[in-house]
Amino acid sequence: MNRRGLTGLETAIILVAFVITASAFAFVVMNMGMLSAEQAQSVISSSVDESSSALMMDTDIIGTFANTTGPQSTICLTKATFYIRLSQGQVPIDMDDSKVVITVTNPRCHVEVYDTNGTITTITSVAGDGDSMLEAGEKFKVVIDFTQIDKASVDPAQADMEDVYAHPYEEIRIEIQPSGGAKLTAERVIPQVSNIVMGF
Numbered sequence: 778m779n780r781r782g783l784t785g786l787e788t789a790i791i792l793v794a795f796v797i798t799a800s801a802f803a804f805v806v807m808n809m810g811m812l813s814a815e816q817a818q819s820v821i822s823s824s825v826d827e828s829s830s831a832l833m834m835d836t837d838i839i840g841t842f843a844n845t846t847g848p849q850s851t852i853c854l855t856k857a858t859f860y861i862r863l864s865q866g867q868v869p870i871d872m873d874d875s876k877v878v879i880t881v882t883n884p885r886c887h888v889e890v891y892d893t894n895g896t897i898t899t900i901t902s903v904a905g906d907g908d909s910m911l912e913a914g915e916k917f918k919v920v921i922d923f924t925q926i927d928k929a930s931v932d933p934a935q936a937d938m939e940d941v942y943a944h945p946y947e948e949i950r951i952e953i954q955p956s957g958g959a960k961l962t963a964e965r966v967i968p969q970v971s972n973i974v975m976g977f
Contacts, residue, residue, distance in 0.1 A: 831864040832961040837976040853942035857921045873909040876956040883943040897925045
């Protein structure tokens with residue numbers, strides 16, 4: 778009579794192989810799950826920081842207008858002044874020129890206007906502790922002097938400085954992008970000029 782079966786040693790080997798395979802699989806699954814959870818937490822945290830670090834305009838844009846010289850001599854916007862503060866998130870934002878990019882766009886050109894020597898754009902604390910951090914309850918004044926723009930820095934390069942000015946009935950877009958947080962975009966249409974200084 779011929780009988781066949783597994784010995785205790787063979788059964789133990791098979792059982793150990795199954796246990797090791799299952800352990801390795803569980804280890805991989807758990808590690809992947811923890812990695813995914815950490816990445817999801819990082820994304821959520823950065824999203825919360827992004828949404829809570831936001832600027833908002835506290836006033837209208839106060840424009841200074843003047844006659845420009847050139848082939849299309851007309852009254853144009855030569856200086857823009859406005860005030861900014863934190864939005865409801867109230868997470869401080871560093872407004873130092875090395876941490877913020879400010880650009881201005883009109884129908885003819887696009888130019889970065891926040892330079893290190895502060896000839897084009899100046900940002901000063903109006904209500905605050907005097908440092909470059911815009912914090913809850915503080916207000917900063919932003920002044921952009923378009924007459925100080927170097928035409929070589931304009932995109933596309935302009936032969937006529939008049940092209941950097943926004944004319945009446947044209948749209949102008951000012952964007953402030955801090956190193957962390959949401960971008961502040963202000964889009965306005967230049968009104969008919971009735972005074973050399975007026976809000977819009």
